Amino acid sequence: MAAEKKHVCPVAFAGSLDIGIRRWLHDPRKMLGPHIKEGMTVLDVGCGPGFFTVELARMVGPSGRVIAADLQAGMLQKLKHKIQGSELQERITLHQCAPNRLGVTAEVDFILAFYMVHEIPDQEGFFAELRSILKPGGRIFIVEPPLHTSWKAFESSIKKSRDAGLMAVERPKRFLDKAVILQRA
Ligand SMILES: C[S@@+](CC[C@H](N)C(=O)[O-])C[C@H]1O[C@@H](n2cnc3c(N)ncnc32)[C@H](O)[C@@H]1O
Known part of the structure; x- marks a missing residue:
């Protein structure tokens, strides 16, 4: 059966992903700091205009690398x-x-998927692809928004990640949002 078509956040909305209140609501250092070390290779998947990419690049330092991937x-x-x-x-x-394919081949230590999983039609294929490039011990941090993603849809995404060989290792508490950290099972 063909995967259901999903709404993709338009480029015209990019400005709203860079508004000042996000620095407080989605403080990249507070949220990602405990997971990122200098020298890491990080994938920011569905990076949009790069609200998180820029701060991730500062955190990995000159010896690290960030792959900013978007449709x-x-x-x-x-x-x-x-x-x-x-x-x-x-x-x-x-x-x-x-x-229907990320096409990233580099092995990565950490993957951020912020407010983008609900835009993916074939989530099981998506998670399988993420798993294939995640280094052993690497982590995938997923955050989904309050309005576009119901708890039911979020749990269904986690199940699809399990079917793709990942496991939920942490459920970070986030104001309004839904979040999970995955590792290879
Ligand atoms: C709501 S925006 C979030 C952007 C960014 N993560 C942030 O929080 O500022 C979702 C992004 O996911 C991207 N996206 C949607 N489907 C995608 C796919 N199949 N592969 C890669 N990126 C995708 C969209 O183009 C859009 O830039």
């Missing part, structure tokens, strides 16, 4: 403008995904 060239273009001419440019690789 939409327009989102990647916004991120490109943001980092152009800065020292972070060297640490960030922009990658455009195909609709």
